[in-house]
Amino acid sequence: MRNVFLFIRRNFNFFFFLILQLIALYMLFHFNRFHEAAFMDVASEVTGRINKQYNSIEYYFNLKKTNAGLVEENNRLRNLLRQDFLIPDTSYSTVIDSIKVDSLEQYRRYLYFPAKVINNSVTLQNNYITLSRGTAQGIAKDMAVVSPTGIVGKVVHVSKNMATVMSLLHSKSQVSASLQKSGETGSVEWDGKDPQVITFKNIPKSAQVKKGDTVITSRYSTFPPGQPVGIITDIEEQQSSNFYLLKLKPLTNFFNIQFVYVVKNLQKEEQDALEKITLSEE
Amino acid sequence: MSELLKNIIRFFAFILVQVFILHKIPPLHQFVTPYLYFLYLLWLPFKIPRLSLTLLGFVYGLCLDYFLKSPGLHAAACTLMAYLRPFMINMLAPKEDSGYNYVAPAPSSMGWSPYMVYVLVMSFVHNTWLVFLEWLQLHNLWYLAGKILATTGVSFLLIMITEVLFYRKQKFRTNI
Numbered sequence: 285m286r287n288v289f290l291f292i293r294r295n296f297n298f299f300f301f302l303i304l305q306l307i308a309l310y311m312l313f314h315f316n317r318f319h320e321a322a323f324m325d326v327a328s329e330v331t332g333r334i335n336k337q338y339n340s341i342e343y344y345f346n347l348k349k350t351n352a353g354l355v356e357e358n359n360r361l362r363n364l365l366r367q368d369f370l371i372p373d374t375s376y377s378t379v380i381d382s383i384k385v386d387s388l389e390q391y392r393r394y395l396y397f398p399a400k401v402i403n404n405s406v407t408l409q410n411n412y413i414t415l416s417r418g419t420a421q422g423i424a425k426d427m428a429v430v431s432p433t434g435i436v437g438k439v440v441h442v443s444k445n446m447a448t449v450m451s452l453l454h455s456k457s458q459v460s461a462s463l464q465k466s467g468e469t470g471s472v473e474w475d476g477k478d479p480q481v482i483t484f485k486n487i488p489k490s491a492q493v494k495k496g497d498t499v500i501t502s503r504y505s506t507f508p509p510g511q512p513v514g515i516i517t518d519i520e521e522q523q524s525s526n527f528y529l530l531k532l533k534p535l536t537n538f539f540n541i542q543f544v545y546v547v548k549n550l551q552k553e554e555q556d557a558l559e560k561i562t563l564s565e566e
Numbered sequence: 567m568s569e570l571l572k573n574i575i576r577f578f579a580f581i582l583v584q585v586f587i588l589h590k591i592p593p594l595h596q597f598v599t600p601y602l603y604f605l606y607l608l609w610l611p612f613k614i615p616r617l618s619l620t621l622l623g624f625v626y627g628l629c630l631d632y633f634l635k636s637p638g639l640h641a642a643a644c645t646l647m648a649y650l651r652p653f654m655i656n657m658l659a660p661k662e663d664s665g666y667n668y669v670a671p672a673p674s675s676m677g678w679s680p681y682m683v684y685v686l687v688m689s690f691v692h693n694t695w696l697v698f699l700e701w702l703q704l705h706n707l708w709y710l711a712g713k714i715l716a717t718t719g720v721s722f723l724l725i726m727i728t729e730v731l732f733y734r735k736q737k738f739r740t741n742i
Binding site for chain 1: 586589591592593596599616617620621623624627628631632633634635636637638639641642645646649699700709
């Protein structure tokens, strides 16, 4: 017994190193559970405050590009306006809906909250974005995040005044998307290498795919359907399988992202509850 | 300025430079991530006790991790580096020589070539462990090898530039 103590005492430096190394590795591999630990909250409030200071300077350098993005979005939305479409005079009579109930509110599915990006990275394997909006301002976990030009990611952690978003450029991010033209659905992932290239999997070879086609979010994703995801830049035919492997250029410019919208799915709770019941009855 | 105050300022300065300058640079290539922050651990005095050096490495890495939202990744690499540092120093600068006469490792206290070996080996250790832990999530052998070499090369270059820009003259300590 005495020898054991002597051994430990003689190699105390090594054991101390080993303990610290194990703590670090535990944190790394249990990140998601650790994420919820209290001091990550405190730490993200502190780093978030520093990031905010930095961003207030950085913001001015990106104003031009931010404006360009917003103009583009306005343009897209204006083109969807109802008064831009002319209904051809083919109907026999015009029926005026006489029920004075505003039915829009009840069926509203998505609610958009604008949020400012205060920190962002593109150089790592797992990139996160920090927003200056938290639980006090209506943000919750698992909400989708979109930018004026495309999709951005998913909220993974919220503190009182800040939220961190798992960017599309994250090795674990996975988004259900479909081809805009024909509607085939697959999944969009990132391989952790080039932030300008994301991969789009599981599109059958029967689908007609061309370079330059647009890919949008599907009806089954956490994002609102029809949000632009990317443009096809490369088509790989996999010899061994019946699927294409498509390379996309993301439509969101992750290098200078400044404003995003956090999307709340108002029917999510109802949908989740219903699906849970269905699954439990199997 | 006292050595302690200098090191406290460096602690924050290196983390801020790493987070707000080096990590904001658009990547040149998928292999290249410029790392400079661990130079702080290389510049610590010779006489720091080994136990506190290891602990400092852990805390320092964790601080960077909180900014980059990857708890444990840099902490693991820094702990390993801090633990191995005394071995490297003993090998390159025997105690009778510079260890007692100078305060901290620098080209002026160790000589350029031992110092360069020291920097090269330490950044190789740091980047190997870091990239290896990242690789466990991605699995691609060429990626692993390429990234270790490229990242170490860039780190080495950055450190040498810093060394020339902020030349630290090490005073010869006399017996008082």
